[in-house]
Amino acid sequence: MITVRIPTPLRPMTGGKGEVEGTGNSIGELIDQLNVTHPGLKDRICDEQGEIRRFINIYLNEEDIRFLTGKDTPVKDGDEVSIVPAIAGGSMTKLRFHIRFPEEKVPEPIIYQIGHEYQVVTSIRRADVRETTGWMDVEFSGETEEIERAITGLRNKGVLVDPIELNVVE
8 A cells, every 4th residue: 555645735535634545556546546535636636637736746755756757656555655735935825827717607707706705815817808708817815725615616616727837925
């Protein structure tokens, strides 16, 4: 078995556990297997193309997998894997996301709703919204867990969300 350390923002998916065990021959297989036992975990770690999100760091036995072979990095029984959100400084974070609205969602005040439903401050950095299409680059400021909740809220409203970059402030 491979021991996987789970950060606080992802623990709701593991029943509150800070460590879980998994199997696989690579980091990618391990993530897939963990998603079977802890549904939704892969969506928080990987983007829609199955690539590890830019603001997630994964360490195999304390070595960053980006300097190995990424999600193809081999793993074996006894290994320790740590999933670490890329956060520094205090508890306040700013994260930027590219969001795309399906045609039927363009008229809805979704950004306004998210700012009122979650403890995040929303700042539109760039946007192109027309009658039938729309996209925005939005910066969310707040506690990391609350930003994660807001992103899940956006996705639940039918909006496509991709991380752009990590901006850590304060």
